Amino acid sequence: MNKELIINVSPGGVEIALLEDKKLVELHTEKADANFAVGDLYLGKVKKLIPGLNAAFIDVGFEKDAFLHYTDLSPYARSLLKFTQMAIHDKGETPFDFSNFNVEPEIVKTGKINEVLNGKPSVLVQILKEPIAAKGPRLSCEISLPGRFVVLTPFNEIVAVSKKIHSAEERKRLQKIVEAIRPKNFGVIVRTAAEGKSTAELHQDLIALTENWKQIQLNLKGAVPPAKIMSEQDKTTSMLRDLLTVDFNRVVINDKNIYNDTKAYIQKIAPDKVDIVTYYNGPLPIFDQYGVTKQVKGSFGKTVNLPSGAYLIIEHTEALHVIDVNSGYKSVSNNQEENALQTNLEAAEEIARQLRLRDIGGIIVIDFIDMKLPDNKRKLQDAMEEYMKNDRAKHAVLPISKFGLMQITRQRMRPEVNINTSEICPTCGGTGMVTPSILLEDEMEKRLQYLVNHGHRQIELHVHPIVYAYLTKGWFTNIVKKWKKKFAIKLKVLPNNNYSFIEYHFFDENEEEIKF
Incomplete structure (x- = not known):
């Protein structure tokens, strides 16, 4: 699989498109003034303790207090x-x-929030979820x-190795290496990308x-809450950190500064891949040049058409997302x-692509076309799990119910990407109202009368x-x-293909043009 990252930098922020085999699968936007990532x-x-929810509201500088549940406190909260x-x-x-x-000793899993955060202290927290809709950030x-x-x-001594590394020998090797080099008072989780890497x-x-961590200590010195202590890396480098693999073959950027920063970052983490970064300064917008704009316009509407003639209807409600599958004229x-x-x-x-692309989270209910055979239902569930394998968000796929519905839960980390793909109607100008076509002849005649009266x-x-x-x-x-x-x-009437159906203009x- 070929992966490409197309990065569009504008005064308002950065847009990042991830393409897999030329197909848009993720679209990330980072605003220039973005906070609380x-x-x-x-x-x-700590502003308020809510024993009934076993949670606390924390002031981190956002317009709404952030939410911290007891289960997100960490065993090492003290x-x-x-x-x-x-x-x-x-x-x-x-x-x-x-x-x-x-x-300090670990807190108990079934404890109470006011036992740990009594006195409403200042506390170092990490953003777990960005602010979504009317909710403040979720903290950990x-x-x-x-x-x-x-x-x-x-604050812990645990060494864990990613379960996505399937080789038992490789997992054991990495465990031994990390246990030998791990600093005291730090736990380490070994990521999938560490497979085959050397001790150095x-x-x-x-x-x-x-x-x-030392920089965090320095930034905390004399700090007064609320205060940002350290930012996550910008989205470009964080995506490269998490996604960069051998099948990544191109990163294209239209800004010289971010191009230089990205090249330096790849030089540091993967020197053999530094040549994949290229700078774009062509005449067309970068997203137009690499076909991203067209894919965005075709992928974010309520209706998503499939190559065969089948199509999806994607609806959003307060509680969940609903996707309806329609066969159209497909027949095999x-x-x-x-x-x-x-x-x-x-x-x-x-x-599976749409869930990643729009970053749809929560509960998703899919109404597939009815099938009678249990084997076919199983094939569909297995296929869905396979297609979602590359999805970095935590998710679960349930078997198809007796009503023919599949339920999926997917982790929601940031607001859903929702792009308006409609354009203003050239006829009504977005008002939704036009002159009745049956009256068009009368209207033109009245205006002709007006012009004649004025010489x-x-x-x-x-x-x-x-x-x-x-x-x-x-x-x-x-x-x-x-x-x-x-x-x-003397009246001359001429046709103009660029006009909308009920558009007309008089010229002397x-x-x-004669303006009215």
Whole structure:
């Protein structure tokens, strides 16, 4: 699979399109003034404890207080609170040695929020979910610092290896390496990208992350909540960090600064891939040049057409998303069951793409075309799971119910991407109202009367070709001849293909438009 990242930089922010085999599968937007992105670290102040929800509202500087549930506190919440206070009041010129930090006992899983955050302290928190609709950010106290190959988790001694690394021997090798080089008071999660990497590469990644932790300590020194302590990397580098694999073959950027930053970042994390970064300065917009704009226009409407003639209807409600699969004129055989299966398989591939592309989260209900055979239902479920394998968001696919519905849950990390693909109607100008076509002839005649009354004797009328045919048809029913005779003027009617159906304009003898 060929992967390409097309990056469009504008004054308003950065748009990032991920293409797989030339097909748009993800679209990310990073506004120039973006705050509260997933992974950002903030020093927040506890504003309100809600025992009934077992949660707290934290002021992190957003217009609405952020939400922190007890289950997101982390078992090491007391250690985090202690560390936060020590870092804020640290008087030394350099950060205190974290390896000498005494970790506090873990909190119990079934505890109460007011037992941990009593006194409404200041606390270091990480954005778990961006603000969505009327909700503030969702927070976590389980601090994690992601790198290229490993994720650093302070206050614990746990080493875990990604389950996506299937080789038991490789998992064991990575476990031994990381246990040997892991800094004290830090846990480490080994990412899938670490498969086959050397001790030196893993160690270099760990060193960079521990330096980030020291920077967090420095930024906390003397900080007053609410305050941003550290930002997640910008979306371009964070996507490259998470996605860069051997099948990534091109990154195209239309901004020189981000081009240089991206090239330097790839030089650091994967020197052998540095040549895939190219700078674009062509005459066309970058998204037009690489076919992204056309795919966006064709993919974000309520109706999504499939190559075979089948189509999807995607609807959003407050509680869930509903996707209806329609066969259109698709027909692969005379067998109705086989037709339904093939259409459903094609729809499943597009639905998996749409979930990533629009970043649809929560509960998704899909009404596939009815199938009777259990084997076909199983094939469809297996295909759906396979198509969603590349989806980085956590998800679960349930079997098709007896009503023919498939339910999917998908993690929602940021607001759903929703692009308006409609354009303003050239006829009504977006008002939804036009002059009744039956009155068009009367309206033009009244305006002709007005022009004659104001001294015009030589007039050109430009109209849509269909209206032109109507006005000039026949010998006895020719409306233009009737007007010439009635008003005793020179009247010339000309067709214009660029006009909308009921659009028309009058011009005088100097070929200047007459405004009303």
